[in-house]
Amino acid sequence: MESYIGKIKEISERLLNDGTVECVVGFRKGTVALTNEPCMITKASDVQDLVWDENCRLNLANYLTGRKEKIAVIAKGCDSRNIVNHIIENKISREQLVIIGVPCKGMVDKNNPEVLQANCATCLHRNPVIYDELCADLVEEQKEVDRYEDVRKIEAMETQDKWAFFEDLLTGCTRCYACKNACPLCYCPTCFVDESQPQWIGKGTDPIDIRTYHFLRAYHCAGRCTDCGACEAACPQNIKMRHFTKKLEKDCNELYGWEAGLTVDQRPPLDSFKVDDPDKFIM
Amino acid sequence: MKNLMEHMGVEPGRLQFSWISSAESTKFVDVVTKVTESVKALGPNTNYVKKSGAKG
Numbered sequence: 014m015e016s017y018i019g020k021i022k023e024i025s026e027r028l029l030n031d032g033t034v035e036c037v038v039g040f041r042k043g044t045v046a047l048t049n050e051p052c053m054i055t056k057a058s059d060v061q062d063l064v065w066d067e068n069c070r071l072n073l074a075n076y077l078t079g080r081k082e083k084i085a086v087i088a089k090g091c092d093s094r095n096i097v098n099h100i101i102e103n104k105i106s107r108e109q110l111v112i113i114g115v116p117c118k119g120m121v122d123k124n125n126p127e128v129l130q131a132n133c134a135t136c137l138h139r140n141p142v143i144y145d146e147l148c149a150d151l152v153e154e155q156k157e158v159d160r161y162e163d164v165r166k167i168e169a170m171e172t173q174d175k176w177a178f179f180e181d182l183l184t185g186c187t188r189c190y191a192c193k194n195a196c197p198l199c200y201c202p203t204c205f206v207d208e209s210q211p212q213w214i215g216k217g218t219d220p221i222d223i224r225t226y227h228f229l230r231a232y233h234c235a236g237r238c239t240d241c242g243a244c245e246a247a248c249p250q251n252i253k254m255r256h257f258t259k260k261l262e263k264d265c266n267e268l269y270g271w272e273a274g275l276t277v278d279q280r281p282p283l284d285s286f287k288v289d290d291p292d293k294f295i296m
Numbered sequence: 297m298k299n300l301m302e303h304m305g306v307e308p309g310r311l312q313f314s315w316i317s318s319a320e321s322t323k324f325v326d327v328v329t330k331v332t333e334s335v336k337a338l339g340p341n342t343n344y345v346k347k348s349g350a351k352g
């Protein structure tokens with residue numbers, strides 16, 4: 014994917030030079046090894062800072078929330094799906110955006126560059142679902158991947174083992190909130206964790222509060238999460254919090270045949286009512 | 297809601313949902329009885345309880 018960068022720079026430079034956009038959201042080399050960091054380029058002479066490789070893990074849709082200017086954004090498959098979410102949720106308008114699509118070959122694991130990041134290994138939408146320009150030919154999508162093997166493993170456990178699995182999963186979480194800050198879906202001006210009237214959840218690292226934070230955040234992402242993996246990539250403690258969001262993703266898929274962020278023409282399942290919505294859970 | 301709660305180890309039957317109109321008094325009694333029975337059968341909640349003393 015390193016070969017993409019020439020084209021990315023060329024498009025970015027053109028868009029900035031002819032005034033089509035005021036800024037380009039992309040990645041530049043980070044200060045931590047094997048991690049590129051998001052950046053906003055506003056001058057054509059700065060496009061040289063842009064980079065592209067397998068360490069562009071964060072989701073750039075996160076930097077579009079509520080922007081008013083014309084922006085170009087570099088978008089992998091998952092970023093493009095979160096951009097679709099943002100358009101549906103009125104966080105940015107399609108007209109403001111020039112989407113530079115990146116046919117993605119997967120990001121590598123931040124702790125082991127030899128293997129793909131877990132979510133990328135099972136990603137079904139590597140090509141951007143929405144774009145104005147492309148920096149390379151589209152890639153072939155992965156087929157016959159089993160997206161939910163890990164979820165089914167937990168589903169098969171006994172109740173107490175499930176409890177213990179998540180207890181263990183969350184050990185070490187410091188409530189630093191890097192995960193929610195990296196997530197493009199988490200844009201509420203005041204997150205429920207910060208509210209004090211009422212205070213929904215304790216502020217410390219009591220295991221119950223940590224768990225409540227994670228499972229409630231997952232619910233707020235239900236039907237919206239694209240499994241982009243930015244949350245896990247951002248976590249300094251290597252917590253695998255996608256175990257929460259993936260269960261909901263699987264349920265949305267099975268109950269409503271829904272995959273988030275594929276089209277701007279359809280309202281998400283938790284935002285619409287259909288007479289044939291499943292209601293088995295209601296007594 | 298129920299699915300993820302049970303997925304992370306809250307007992308099935310601990311969390312229940314119903315939809316009852318204010319005119320459906322018999323359904324209300326019925327549901328409350330059922331919920332009480334199923335929760336009694338599960339016994340006191342031990343999982344999703346904060347163990348560290350003070351609240352919040």
Ligand code: SF4
Nearest residue numbers: 090091117119133136
């Ligand atoms: S989730 Fe898909 S599109 Fe996103 S980085 Fe991984 S492989 Fe690429």
Ligand code: SF4
Nearest residue numbers: 186187189190192248
């Ligand atoms: S899961 Fe990781 S990133 Fe999220 S709050 Fe806990 S320690 Fe921070």
Ligand code: SF4
Nearest residue numbers: 196238240241242244
């Ligand atoms: S919850 Fe994680 S995987 Fe889902 S959209 Fe947010 S950052 Fe991406």
